[in-house]
Amino acid sequence: EPHGMALGGHYGIHDEKEHIHSTERPCAVCPRHGVCVPHVQCPAHVRPGSRNPQCHLDGMRVGVCCFTGRSHAAESDRKFRSSINVEDVKAAHNQSRQKLKQWLGHAEGLQNEHYAVVNATSPSYGHHLSMVTYDKRAQKLGRGALLNIFAAQELKSRQALSDDDLAMGFTDHTDGPYCPPVPSCPHAPSRYRSIDGNCNNQGNPSWGAVNTGYGRLLPPSYSDGIWAIRISANGVPLASARAVSSALILDGSHPSRTHNLLFMQFGQFIAHDISTGVVFTLGNGSPISCCDSNGEDVLPPEKQHWACAPIVLDEGDVFYGQFSQRCINFVRTQLAPDFDCSVGYATQMNGASHYPDMSHLYGSSAEKLARLRAPGGLLATFNDYGRELPPLTHRKECLNVHDGAACFESGDNHGNQVISLTVLHTIWTREHNRIARTLAGLNSAWDEDTIFWEARRIVLAEFQHIIYNEWLPLLLGSKTMQVFGLTPSSGYALSYDPSINPSLTAEFATAAMRFGHSIVDSQLTVLSPQHKGVYESISLPEVMFQPSRLRIKPFLDRLLLGLMWQPMQSVDPFVTEALSRYMFHGGNPYGLDLAAINIQRGRDHGLQSYNEYRRLVGLEPITDFHQFPSSAAQRLSTVYTSPEDIDLWVGGLLEEPIEGGVIGTTFANIIADQFAKLKRGDKYYYEYGPDINHGAFTTNQLSEIKKVTLSRILCDNSDGIEISAVSPNAFLRSLPGNDPVQCDSPLIPAMDLAKFVV
Ligand code: HEM
């Protein structure tokens, strides 16, 4: 198989003009009180029958006039609403309860069958470790959500609900058998962001909270309209996700000229804060297996758990064939009930709070936080001969556990997934403690709770500032930052809008933000100036859920130096074999294919096909595979019968990057929209003033926060063994203009914490 340059110099489709729809002249001012927004923020514009004239967003960019408050429904859709009689609803509730009993009974029967449980030595176990939640509330909510989709199925079969009602979410008047509990919020809004994300939006206190559902840009594409996995436009099953991956997602090294591997690692760190899909487990929490125990076949349907959607491998698979593997385990994501208790299509559950609130550091429940805290307002640490590391965990959260192996605690239980991620957990744990200790020194009157919550409030502001000020601009480019209002302002920001639901969209979490899998490298370089260069080059799968090296004294510094020096890979349809063949291999000769898993996850979550999102962001749909460079076109046609079938994650990776950014137009729009929601729909966003944010900083404090860069955080919290200088921009390679400077250089300013003690 020719690797690397198989697709020639151009890997992807280049959209000459970003908004080709604009054959009509854009309006200068929107009629009828319409607001001019980027296409992606007005999903109604792709509904048949919608009339959304084009308009000028700013200088060159074209948007659409939006009238419908950003939802997918056009004004004309409202007439579809059906009315449902009480008898149908009653019957649906009964039917639904019986069906749940049956399903749970079936699942219980599997608990004792060895074939139905993932073996702790198989690669699939690492996958389980990546998604596991120990939060007991999740399972209860998940069952409630099943009740509500079963009721929807029954109502649909009784023709009490139409396809349009379901697709448009016009079922809010139809109560399901299950209603999720309403969070109880303090009478006076808190100065501090809650730990689980509840009580942020006054009118909708659950928005963005842990264990709630992902939102959607477009209605889902489930083959039954409710939960069944997507099929092709012409009604037959799609090619196996692995077939798509092995035809289109190749291995090959195309290092970025500008961005370093820390950019990659920080991206995953952000992703883990805001998104953790929670998959179904057996009742006792064990991971479900959908393949027979040696992976040589999928389990026959009667032996499969109902949450199974195993990925079938060809006998002649270029890689797995040699190991006689015919099955990659895949368990569907658990569902979340709607806040309004209504029935409708399936919504997947996010096991993290949707806000960038470092839930992966602090946990997302009071119980977890209590276990992570230490006296004095600190986060608990493991003191390893004077170096602070996250606490060791005694839960089985790592692979290849042996005497002397280390495995660390984290707020989300996934901090060990790859050692470079564990390094960031360590750095930010130390940053919390650094700030807590300084605050305590400055103000002896504060009790330890005050110290803790004040330190957390500052750490979260630093983290958000780095995301919006340093990371996003390098991803999206300055134009997109501006159009979506993402650039930090000089004083307080004014863009809070309580009508915006900040929840992650399924399209963001399941496809667009997974662009990051393309920028991962097969190796991690460990640098040592003392040894005058590369000290060690580690094959990535060797340090997945195996973070023991962190206990080697100079390792953290050396890996950070390596992450800043080593280029990230470019965003393109090439993904390292470390992820697409060997992920979580443990002691096995093969691992999992993350590319296939991403594709299958997209289908599990009912994402529409790539073309629908091109339409959504204002691009022309692809009508012919040959709009892609020729070898990509040829490969696409071997696994898709129509351009209308392309999976979103695949199509997005095939786009050429936008100007000033590193991802294509479709992903850029989905991601920019998401971070705009996370800013405008979060009362506690660090830049908001006291009229919005009950924990607002003073303008003086805010300007201290805005001095902070990731380089400052690294200078303050690395071990100082091999790091004394860093580049001012920690996400860019140390090219001219970004040469490393000493940690006390004015190019890496520090906050004055005295300004925070009043
Ligand atoms: C460093 C190596 C990485 C590994 C081993 C890894 C592994 C994984 C795995 C196993 C999943 C779950 C897949 C599923 O079952 O659906 C996942 C999901 C995801 N990954 Fe990565 N990943 C890595 C890097 C990254 C990077 C750099 C980014 C972003 C810049 C990223 C973004 C995401 C996102 C957004 C999800 C979905 C999260 C969710 O909602 O569950 N990952 N990754």
Ligand SMILES: [Ca+2]
């Ligand atoms: Ca979070």
